[in-house]
Amino acid sequence: MRGTDPRGHGPVRFGPPLPDDGLPVLPELAAAVAAAASRADAEPVGGGPALLDAACGYGDRRGLPAAPDRVAVAPGAPALLVALTAAIGGDVLVPKPCAAWWVPYARLLGRPVFHVPTPAENGGVPDPYALLETVRRLRTEGGDPRLLVLSVADDPTATVAPPELLHATLEAAVGEGLQLVSDETWRDTLHAPQDTVLLSPAEMLSDRVTVVTDLAGALLPPGWPAAVARFPAGEDGNALHARVLDVLTALDACVAAPVAVAAGYALSEPEPVTARVAATTRLHARVAAAAHAALVGAGVLARPPQAGRHLYADLSPLAPALAPHGVGDAQELEDLLTARLGMHAPGGHRFGDDLEAPRVRLSTAPLLGENPEQRAECLAAREPLDLPQVRRALHRLTSVLDDLRDDVRRWETPR
Numbered sequence: 298m299r300g301t302d303p304r305g306h307g308p309v310r311f312g313p314p315l316p317d318d319g320l321p322v323l324p325e326l327a328a329a330v331a332a333a334a335s336r337a338d339a340e341p342v343g344g345g346p347a348l349l350d351a352a353c354g355y356g357d358r359r360g361l362p363a364a365p366d367r368v369a370v371a372p373g374a375p376a377l378l379v380a381l382t383a384a385i386g387g388d389v390l391v392p393k394p395c396a397a398w399w400v401p402y403a404r405l406l407g408r409p410v411f412h413v414p415t416p417a418e419n420g421g422v423p424d425p426y427a428l429l430e431t432v433r434r435l436r437t438e439g440g441d442p443r444l445l446v447l448s449v450a451d452d453p454t455a456t457v458a459p460p461e462l463l464h465a466t467l468e469a470a471v472g473e474g475l476q477l478v479s480d481e482t483w484r485d486t487l488h489a490p491q492d493t494v495l496l497s498p499a500e501m502l503s504d505r506v507t508v509v510t511d512l513a514g515a516l517l518p519p520g521w522p523a524a525v526a527r528f529p530a531g532e533d534g535n536a537l538h539a540r541v542l543d544v545l546t547a548l549d550a551c552v553a554a555p556v557a558v559a560a561g562y563a564l565s566e567p568e569p570v571t572a573r574v575a576a577t578t579r580l581h582a583r584v585a586a587a588a589h590a591a592l593v594g595a596g597v598l599a600r601p602p603q604a605g606r607h608l609y610a611d612l613s614p615l616a617p618a619l620a621p622h623g624v625g626d627a628q629e630l631e632d633l634l635t636a637r638l639g640m641h642a643p644g645g646h647r648f649g650d651d652l653e654a655p656r657v658r659l660s661t662a663p664l665l666g667e668n669p670e671q672r673a674e675c676l677a678a679r680e681p682l683d684l685p686q687v688r689r690a691l692h693r694l695t696s697v698l699d700d701l702r703d704d705v706r707r708w709e710t711p712r
Contacts, residue, residue, distance in 0.1 A: 312397045313643035315452065315482070315511070316606040317519045318577050319662030319672045325569040326517070326559050333558040339551035343542050344370030348557050351564035352525045358566070359484070361499055361508060363527045367534060369541060370560070373522035374482065374511035376550040377541070378402050378446070381507060381526070384540035385476050387443025388435060392423045394609070394648035394656075396452045396480065411435065411442070412649045419600070420609070421451030422458035425469040432473045445475045449495055450483035453648045453658040454609040455585070455602035457487065460496045467501055476537075477506045482514035483605045485574060488582035493603055504529045507537065514605075515574050516563035523552050523560040580681055581606040584661045587682055587691055595698035596705070606662055609645075612655040618704035619655060630655045637697045639663075664690040 340348060349365040356363055371377045379402045382389060389403040393412035403410045413423035413431050423431075428445070435442045447466070449458045470477055479498045487493045499506040508527040513519040528538040552560065563570050585602040592599045598611035612619065612630060624630050627644030634642035640663035645656030665672040666686035675681040682688070 312401070313641065313647055313658065315398075315513055315519055316658075316660040317513070317662055318581065318606060319665050320577060320676055321669045321673050322518050323569060323573045325567070326563060329559045329562045330521075330555045333555040336554035336558075338554050340370065340554065340557045342546045342549075342551055344368070344552065345557065348552070348561045348564075351561040352527075355525070355564040355566065356508075356527050359497070361497060361527055363530075367528045367530070367538060369526045369528070369538065369545070370552055370557075371524055371526070371545055371550045372552050372556075373513075374398075374480065374509050374524040375402055376545065376548060377509050377524055377526045378478065379406070379548070380541040380544035380550070381478055381509075381537075382406055382408060382444065383544050384537055385444045387441040390423070390428070390431065390442055390445045390475070391649065392421055392447060392451075394420060394453055394645055394650040395446070396448065397643070397647045399446055399480075400649060409440065411440075415454075416462065419451070419456040419458045419462070420454030421448040421456065422463055422466050423447065425462075425465040428466060428469050429473065432475070442473070443476060444478065445470050446478045446480065447498065448480040448483070449497065450481065450487065450604040452483060452605055453607060453645075454600060455605045455607050456600050457493050457495055457603045460494055463496060463498060464501060467498055471502065471505060475505075477502065479506050479508045480511075481508050482511040484510070485515035486578050486581070486604050486606070488578065488585065488603055495604075499527065499529075502529075504531045504534065507534075512560055512563060515577075516570065517556075517560060521556045521559060523556055525564070576676055580665070580676055581661045583681055584664050584675075584687065584691075588659065588661060588664065588694060591691060591695040591698060594695070595702040597698060607658050607660045609658050610656065612657070612701075615698075615701045615705055616655060618701040621704075624655065626652045627654060627656055628652065630657055634697070638694060659694075664694070666690075 348370050349368050352368050375398055382403050383406055388409045390411050390413055391399050392415045400410050414427045416424050432442050499508050511524040528534045589599055592610050596614045599608055602608050622633055624633050627646040631642055631644035642657045642659055645654055646652040650656055665675045671686045678684055
């Protein structure tokens with residue numbers, strides 16, 4: 298498993314990947330790839346006509362209409378973020394914490410990155426007052442903040458930012474002249490879509506927001522890289538689209554033909570795809586809720602997960618029990634929990650959080666079983682929590698956390 302090597306304390310090569318769903322490939326997607334397997338070519342840079350039309354239809358159904366000349370497809374969201382960061386220039390602002398893959402690409406280009414605190418209730422979208430303070434301080438010190446990357450449905454915190462916060466943050470960003478990139482990889486994985494209001498920043502600011510969606514979030518397996526960017530309307534958006542295509546061309550960032558066929562099929566959202574996305578989301582929501590209950594029951598601080606296939610946990614209340622195990626920071630907590638849980642538990646420092654804070658992101662896919670057959674069984678089960686492999690995994694999580702909680706209670710000073 299990538300990232301479990303105890304020597305792997307570096308921020309890039311050993312950084313955590315996107316949480317995958319752990320499930321077998323949808324047969325219809327596999328058939329689409331197989332049908333195109335004899336094609337030796339690649340898509341044109343930015344995507345061919347059929348793929349762009351499918352991407353436009355996907356956006357239309359989410360209230361984000363765009364013509365094909367305002368859309369680009371690349372082999373994964375990282376390629377798009379590299380191109381956007383290079384095209385926009387200047388210093389980059391991101392929430393604290395943020396997705397692990399955002400920062401390395403800016404630093405690769407030599408761009409300074411600054412983390413802006415988020416409210417206590419959610420991640421992904423910075424606090425507007427903290428954003429204003431950060432921008433003004435940077436400019437006073439000679440910086441050049443130009444780009445804000447945010448995510449309404451967030452990795453790593455699995456929260457969804459409320460519209461009122463998003464509106465205030467966007468108002469602050471526009472007032473300071475920032476361009477925005479909205480990572481909407483997880484927007485189709487809402488655990489309770491009827492009770493959760495998710496607005497894209499592009500619905501509020503059509504002329505300043507570029508939307509990036511990695512199809513690994515809901516539609517494609519992570520090993521089939523494809524992502525879509527929807528650019529702002531107007532002359533500035535057209536110019537940004539052109540500059541991004543230049544960068545993608547220089548990188549030769551083309552989607553392989555078989556993957557493009559599968560991506561086009563998935564983006565058109567036929568019934569097999571929508572049914573799999575809904576079933577996968579229900580499964581991970583159910584397991585995430587059970588894992589969250591285990592965390593809270595042990596005294597761990599964790600926001601209720603609202604999207605995605607992960608949770609973000611703060612083990613500060615268990616610090617007295619962690620210290621005897623040599624855990625004084627997030628890296629040491631990562632090492633301890635990875636060993637005890639038998640699954641990777643990347644520390645919050647991987648996501649730009651404070652190294653001193655004992656926080657980790659936990660993924661739900663490892664809780665579904667140890668092989669594809671067990672995980673497929675979870676997808677088909679009426680009550681996945683009753684399956685033995687899920688019960689075992691949740692029991693192990695609960696036992697590890699309860700042991701630490703009990704240690705804290707034993708060492709508390711009697712009153």
